[in-house]
Amino acid sequence: MARVRDDMGDTRWGRLQRWLREGDDSLDRAMIAVWDESAEPEPEPVFTVPPARPEQKKKNQKHTAKLEKLLRVFSVIAAVLLCVGIIGILLHTTALLPSFGREDNPVHNEVPRRYIEKGMNEDTGAVNIVAGMILDYRAFDTLGESNVLFVAVCTVMILLRLQAGDPDERLGSDTRDRLIEPHSDPILQVIARVLIPLILIFGAYVILNGHISPGGGFSGGAIMGAALILHMLAFGEKQTARFFSYRTYRAVSVCALGFYALAKAYSFFTGANHLPSIITIGTPGRIFSAGLIPYLNIAVGLVVCCTMYALFSLFRKGEL
Amino acid sequence: MGLTNYAELAAIILFGIGFTILLIDRNLIKKNIGFAMTDSGMYLYLAAKGYISGRKAPIVVNGVTEMSAYINPIPAGLVLTGIVVSVATSAVMLALTVRLYRKYHTLNIDEIADKARKERE
């Protein structure tokens, strides 16, 4: 433990530079040392030179080194050429496209005109036209989008969540958490105690005002997720687990996504069948206006907040 | 006609560099970085498409609902969707990288493939 802290404390910048230059090394080695000491059951020789293949052994060592160098130079040249080629082709294409910032471009057609001119007063009731667009006009995209987050968390959970029988499992999530970073830093804790409520309130403000000012579920959810992450960094896993665990994640995302899907299913169905909807747009600018948008924003905000925290937590300690 | 702004130029340079890294570099973390750059470039490009000189963000102020007052809201919404998608993809790719690193102790995809092949034999 102490060793890791020293290693990482001293010359992080130098290591980062070396890592950038050489690809994989010392930072990784420091981390590997941790995993090897504690986590890996079968100590496999790490970072030994891979045994040369039989056909390489026969050849002159010098010759091989030269060839490898040549190959590396060649691949760098190829990469640069490819990069310049892609950039050149795309720049050429862009130069032929409609020019930047002109109001008579084909993009600015009747669709954004209706979004802007009728969006607030007749169609969605959202002062924030982008919110009206993503949560009402093109709500199907956004429904898919929140499910992208959901599927990502599920996949990361499959990949990183500790299972009974995994080699890392016997450590327990708390130890793994401490392996990566020491905590209980009093300065951080005092500041976090002040900041976290403020961040949470700001996040809630951004979510709740998503339809009448800049913001919305995605940005507000990310802000609230940051507060949760800060809490875990400052107070450690045990404290955070008191109010946020896998069960919390499950309950929140099931409710939020289920509500989202049902609410949108209702409005899609009534819309397609030209049925009157019970949802009214209210008075634009009020907090309770714009039909379903504020509620959808809350649902999206909850999903995003949980996703951010869940991803961080899974990467950090393999548990929610 | 013609390339008249820096936003699109920067976006394309970002895209080109990122895409090259994604294609050629053998280090998995760098591939992830390349992927993030590719996506950022594209979102900048898409956002630039919605801009109209001298107009404001599409949030109604003082009840003005004329097309001539605001920029195009559609690219903004699409970028929002796209960003979320790229967050999700990066998370999954990084999780895979972590798993591979724990197992094979290297980030080089060729070495990993070599080791995996030996494992099979």
Add this chain to the structure above:
Amino acid sequence: MTVALWQSIPFACILLPLFGAAVCLALPRRLARLWATFLMAAVTCMSLVFLVYMIPFGKSYNYPMGHFPAPFGNELRAGTLEAVLGLLFAGLTLICTLGGSRDAEHDISEGRQGLYHVLLLLMEAAMMAQVYTNDLFTAYVFVEIMTIAGCGLIAVRSEPGRAIVSAMRYMIMNSIGSAMFLLGIILIYDLTGHLLMENLHDSVVQLQAGGQYSQPLTMVVALLCSGLAVKSALFPFHSWVPDAYSTATPASASLLASLVSKSYIIVMLKVVFRILGTDVINAARMDDVFFVFGAAGMLIGSAVAITVPDVRRLVAWSSVAQIGYIFLGLGLHAGDAAVWHILTHAAAKSILFLSLPSLIPAGSDGSLRDLRGAGYRAPLAGVAFTTGALSLIGIPLMGGFITKLTLAQAALGAGGAHMWISLAALVLSTVLNVGYMLRCVLVFYSHPEEDAVPAAAPVRRGFALASVLVVLIAANIALLVFAQPILTAIRSGFAMFD
């Protein structure tokens, strides 16, 4: 315009699994499996009802997703082609899940099984959305859901290592493909200002008639088509296929091989036939690209398949070859042959992947040596495998034969070098097909050596797999019995595209 209740079925087919996936996360393991199976069965039934209503209806219709008409909101669109494909996707998802359920229980650790079913449901929702969507950007979002869910399905196996390596390769390839696809969408949006397919098509026709923007339009064609081709594992981009299909659990492998790569091709069909139109594609010479890579894939995939010793990898390599057939069809402007081969290959490939685990004895790495006499140990699986193999080879009156016939007809129609190359590729790859498929079948029905004691299979697969295999055999036979009506439906579906 009034909307009949049955016309809401596509909408229900997407929203139901999407909602079900969220609920599935909250359920305990066994209930999750039941719930997922129930939803898949429900979607299959609805798709069947939809097809029954759709065929006499005889024209396509648009279904707005929300209160806003065409260019302002999202839309779904359905015609006979969509109905056929919807039924195929829903039915095969159900069948693959059921058929692989015992193996999944065995391969996947308990803590992950709930998540596995969540991923299956999300995958189904995404595939149905691909089939029915009428909006290019919606297609992109659901393509991404499918990509990530596919990664999870490959990596879900308990045993780490090769499955993760192949999942990583899959993700890298797919993110390259996604980047190109998205850039193509951005460029075409910039040129036309639309994302809805009808409006896109109108604008593209105007652009082409005007002769303006011809270079950017070529770029759009190149980016959209090659992005989707990369994602569907067309020949030079197939590096992840053999590993992924041979390491994933059978249900995942058959889903990925028979459906997921196909749904990218369905988006491709929409791009080619509905958005850009064949004129633009031909002007950009994209059809020749499809043609060349399709033919190369057919030959090289089959040639490699003949050399690999591991039977699972053999089947995976044959997928590379079969994707080549579909692209050859696109290159010859024979959309009907391509769609027909999507159906045939989906039915045949899922039967191969689902029957393999019963044939491979416990403790074997799947090399053909160990499989001698496997057809006697597991008779039903042997018959099932043989049916699938025969269909892929294309012996007369099986599904693959009709593919080859339609492809050959299209080739004769094309004339010139196209005709000779495609006929040669067809003949050569058929010979290779016969080589590797018959090799498997012969090994299965040769007598085992005396000293090789067949070990008992570790997983009791029982009734579920048996009934699934019977259904699949029946489906393969049904494909050839109903070939004519299905082809008619596909052609009328293409006619509705304009």
